[in-house]
Amino acid sequence: xxxxxxxxxxxxxxxxxxxxxxxxxxxxxxxxxxxxxxxxxxxxxxxxxxxxxxxxxxxxxxxxxxxxxxxxxxxxxxxxxxxxxxxxxxxxxxxxxxxxxxxxxxxxxxxxxxxxxxxxxxxxxxxxxxxxxxxxxxxxxxxxxxxxxxxxxxxxxxxxxxxxxxxxxxxxxxxxxxxxxxxxxxxxxxxxxxxxxxxxxxxxxxxxxxxxxxxxxxxxxxxxxxxxxxxxxxxxxxxxxxxxxxxxxxxxxxxxxxxxxxxxxxxxxxxxxxxxxxxxxxxxxxxxxxxxxxxxxxxxxxxxxxxxxxxxxxxxxxxxxxxxxxxxxxxxxxxxxxxxxxxxxxxxxxxxxxxxxxxxxxxxxxxxxxxxxxxxxxxxxxxxxx
Amino acid sequence: xxxxxxxxxxxxxxxxxxxxxxxxxxxxxxxxxxxxxxxxxxxxxxxxxxxxxxxxxxxxxxxxxxxxxxxxxxxxxxxxxxxxxxxxxxxxxxxxxxxxxxxxxxxxxxxxxxxxxxxxxxxxxxxxxxxxxxxxxxxxxxxxxxxxxxxxxxxxxxxxxxxxxxxxxxxxxxxxxxxxxxxxxxxxxxxxxxxxxxxxxxxxxxxxxxxxxxxxxxxxxxxxxxxxxxxxxxxxxxxxxxxxxxxxxxxxxxxxxxxxxxxxxxxxxxxxxxxxxxxxxxxxxxxxxxxxxxxxxxxxxxxxxxxxxxxxxxxxxxxxxxxxxxxxxxxxxxxxxxxxxxxxxxxxxxxxxxxxxxxxxxxxxxxxxxxxxxxxxxxxxxxxxxxxxxxxxxxxxxxxxxxxxxxxxxxxxxxxxxxxxxxxxxxxxxxxxxxxxxxxxxxxxxxxxxxxxxxxxxxxxxxxxxxxxxxxxxxxxxxxxxxxxxxxxxxxxxxxxxxxxxxxxxxxxxxxxxxxxxxxxxxxxxxxxxxxxxxxxxxxxxxxxxxxxxxxxxxxxxxxxxxxxxxxxxxxxxxxxxxxxxxxxxxxxxxxxxxxxxx
Numbered sequence: 001x002x003x004x005x006x007x008x009x010x011x012x013x014x015x016x017x018x019x020x021x022x023x024x025x026x027x028x029x030x031x032x033x034x035x036x037x038x039x040x041x042x043x044x045x046x047x048x049x050x051x052x053x054x055x056x057x058x059x060x061x062x063x064x065x066x067x068x069x070x071x072x073x074x075x076x077x078x079x080x081x082x083x084x085x086x087x088x089x090x091x092x093x094x095x096x097x098x099x100x101x102x103x104x105x106x107x108x109x110x111x112x113x114x115x116x117x118x119x120x121x122x123x124x125x126x127x128x129x130x131x132x133x134x135x136x137x138x139x140x141x142x143x144x145x146x147x148x149x150x151x152x153x154x155x156x157x158x159x160x161x162x163x164x165x166x167x168x169x170x171x172x173x174x175x176x177x178x179x180x181x182x183x184x185x186x187x188x189x190x191x192x193x194x195x196x197x198x199x200x201x202x203x204x205x206x207x208x209x210x211x212x213x214x215x216x217x218x219x220x221x222x223x224x225x226x227x228x229x230x231x232x233x234x235x236x237x238x239x240x241x242x243x244x245x246x247x248x249x250x251x252x253x254x255x256x257x258x259x260x261x262x263x264x265x266x267x268x269x270x271x272x273x274x275x276x277x278x279x280x281x282x283x284x285x286x287x288x289x290x291x292x293x294x295x296x297x298x299x300x301x302x303x304x305x306x307x308x309x310x311x312x313x314x315x316x317x318x319x320x321x322x323x324x325x326x327x328x329x330x331x332x333x334x335x336x337x338x339x340x341x342x343x344x345x346x347x348x349x350x351x352x353x354x355x356x357x358x359x360x361x362x363x364x365x366x367x368x369x370x371x372x373x374x375x376x377x378x379x380x381x382x383x384x385x386x
Numbered sequence: 387x388x389x390x391x392x393x394x395x396x397x398x399x400x401x402x403x404x405x406x407x408x409x410x411x412x413x414x415x416x417x418x419x420x421x422x423x424x425x426x427x428x429x430x431x432x433x434x435x436x437x438x439x440x441x442x443x444x445x446x447x448x449x450x451x452x453x454x455x456x457x458x459x460x461x462x463x464x465x466x467x468x469x470x471x472x473x474x475x476x477x478x479x480x481x482x483x484x485x486x487x488x489x490x491x492x493x494x495x496x497x498x499x500x501x502x503x504x505x506x507x508x509x510x511x512x513x514x515x516x517x518x519x520x521x522x523x524x525x526x527x528x529x530x531x532x533x534x535x536x537x538x539x540x541x542x543x544x545x546x547x548x549x550x551x552x553x554x555x556x557x558x559x560x561x562x563x564x565x566x567x568x569x570x571x572x573x574x575x576x577x578x579x580x581x582x583x584x585x586x587x588x589x590x591x592x593x594x595x596x597x598x599x600x601x602x603x604x605x606x607x608x609x610x611x612x613x614x615x616x617x618x619x620x621x622x623x624x625x626x627x628x629x630x631x632x633x634x635x636x637x638x639x640x641x642x643x644x645x646x647x648x649x650x651x652x653x654x655x656x657x658x659x660x661x662x663x664x665x666x667x668x669x670x671x672x673x674x675x676x677x678x679x680x681x682x683x684x685x686x687x688x689x690x691x692x693x694x695x696x697x698x699x700x701x702x703x704x705x706x707x708x709x710x711x712x713x714x715x716x717x718x719x720x721x722x723x724x725x726x727x728x729x730x731x732x733x734x735x736x737x738x739x740x741x742x743x744x745x746x747x748x749x750x751x752x753x754x755x756x757x758x759x760x761x762x763x764x765x766x767x768x769x770x771x772x773x774x775x776x777x778x779x780x781x782x783x784x785x786x787x788x789x790x791x792x793x794x795x796x797x798x799x800x801x802x803x804x805x806x807x808x809x810x811x812x813x814x815x816x817x818x819x820x821x822x823x824x825x826x827x828x829x830x831x832x833x834x835x836x837x838x839x840x841x842x843x844x845x846x847x848x849x850x851x852x853x854x855x856x857x858x859x860x861x862x863x864x865x866x867x868x869x870x871x872x873x874x875x876x877x878x879x880x881x882x883x884x885x886x887x888x889x890x891x892x893x894x895x896x897x898x899x900x901x902x903x904x905x906x907x908x909x910x911x912x913x914x915x916x917x918x919x920x921x922x923x924x925x926x927x928x929x930x931x932x933x934x935x936x937x938x939x940x941x942x943x944x945x946x947x948x949x950x951x952x953x954x955x956x957x958x959x960x961x962x963x964x965x966x967x968x969x970x971x972x973x974x975x976x977x978x979x980x981x982x983x984x985x
Contacts (some may be wrong), residue, residue, distance in 0.1 A: 016944060029943050166941075170938070196939060197941045198939045200940055221935050222935075224936075225935055246940075246942075261945045269945065274944060275947075277945060313951075320954065321947065375934060375937060378934075378937075384951075
């Protein structure tokens, strides 16, 4: 493999829609239920932000647009269309652009999906965490397993050829049999991308309270590890290629947008809570809907946090992010980007990790071994020098 | 100037019987400090002392008191530590006094440490004034406490002063009693100067500062003084007394207490216990010192980061100036690299030193499990002392081993006698005697191996008696015991810093407990780590730290890289306090694991 050909592309655009019909118990992302009254005014503010940022962002092309959430499909086709029109009107968009939208099964019918596809959206990612109804209910998902399967079939039917789902392992009461069942369903569906996550109990979520008062019992660490192993192996058997620690794609169906996060490409986020990385700046908009709208209305920047990424943080970030993907950490790319001697800085770290069989060196790049992927955080943390 | 208007005294009290509060009240009453200047408990100046409510360092303060006879007296209060570990410091302070206030809590009565310190004071021929403190407590029973003082200590308590330092009751009576009862220091102002260094401190501007009691002659600014121990001469740059603020003076006359600065650069030239005389008219003999500190507990101190070795050495040297009881010498460990073997008066002393090194000198340290000093009689007739388990010769070279024993006196309410006996028996103790102090309290004496006391005896004692017991112990000598070395192997390799010396019959139990504890403390790593406890080649216990678990795969929300990074930083931070020994990463607390095991 030619490692210098990491499919990073141009810059990416992220558009955040912070609304959900119902908040999932484990979710601590900027997403709110019960704010239906704000949909229109939020979408309007969003378009204003997209337009008014033009002078700052210049004319370099974007080759990915990613509608994330929350649930972007709570917006009407008309509203999504307006947003996309604004984007096209304001920026240079590559002809082969990848446009992804996150969607909730059960909230999108065939007609809606068809309209999405007609808008030029060519990739859809369904939040299907499992195909067991009892587990879906515990998580406060709004759909059933059957609706999820139907959504994938419908999307395929209307023309989507890049269909992704999320799967979470380590759910309350989940067993290895459930994972096996999920794998079976996956095999039967026309999808070519999967992201897998372990259920994490984040502070200030409903799940956290449930676990604390023992109304929800999580599987043991041992069984979580078994589920992880089973899932990773099962997907690989189905010819899914693990191109990133948590992402699997068939026949090169990788998320071009997400690859930008791992390989140091620029991305611009619009909307409440959206993150951006431009040059050496990482910045973030306010995660709250009303303050976001207010900032935009007042003609102010909604950005509330900004960090200038200087050395050594810039090259540390570069290393641990690159190691997440199958393209790995390429010393020559490191050296041309930072004008530093890679082995001078990381020689001993690399030697130690290779001795522990967590890293391998192949085709001019360092990559995680299977064991390394399992203990990625340990490997990554070794690249923090400060 | 005559010595007739000087009184030098100290306060003897059990922890919590109100010594520091009384000292504060005396300072306030004599107007040395205004109320506004009073920081609660002025004498406990080290942060650590105030936090732990204990007094570690001897300090002195000069009080001016106009007595009923209308004359002004200089009262020098020399503070003494109350904890059993620091009886050596007490004896230093006592050598500078002619009298002592014996403070006893009106509710709790005489405690084991009070006894020990009173006997020390009597050895120094001090005039003792009993003070019964906290008489305003609802549970106060001054009459019973008076009887105890008479029965247990053998002092006349008929004139005991009833006081409450907290409420200011009896403070004037105490000041009068100091003037009336404590003898003035003998006037030897015509003799060649002799001043006893009872404490010292290092100041980065003034050099080493000696706290002295002038026994004979006097010291003046610009005098050339001679340290009788090292025969080195220095010119006095500054003399001072504490009010408790430092007040510079031109002269420290005979009988007075104060401090001496003389641009002494090297801390070793200002040894506590040494005598200062004058170079132009030297005294013939140094003053008799006092009981030399005996190290009871030893442990290894190693910098977590080997680059800090020099800093650790400097810090120990500086601490040693203020704390002559601290002993240290360089040692090397295969596991931990370069460090120091340190000797302490007891476990609290060890804790205090370790904390001071970390806090005041900003060092990150690894402390190995404490050990006592064993006498090893070798088959070739040689006798060696071993305070580091790693240095115990192989069994084939050992004829027999002797371990230090202490006489431990515990005073406890009679309901807990059974608990004390059980605990002492469990710790290989030998019952000596038991006496009733009054109807409800008992004094029990056991002979115990010191090596057992330094593990968890204090904690066990406290929990077995709900904190009612007080303990004092003194070294009484050595007894032969079948001691063996127990090694700990991690991943098959012995880790010298984890070895302990243990009684043969207890090796298996303790080995199991230690292996279990280590299993808890050593975090999972990317391979399985067998933990073995071995005596010689025999494995007595085995545990396994399983290989680590996988990470949880987390969603990367919309390119939020900062969140990912924070997680990694946290993970990295956790690793910092680990020491890599061979291929195994060991957290600091694992080296002290033996102190935390349940037997």
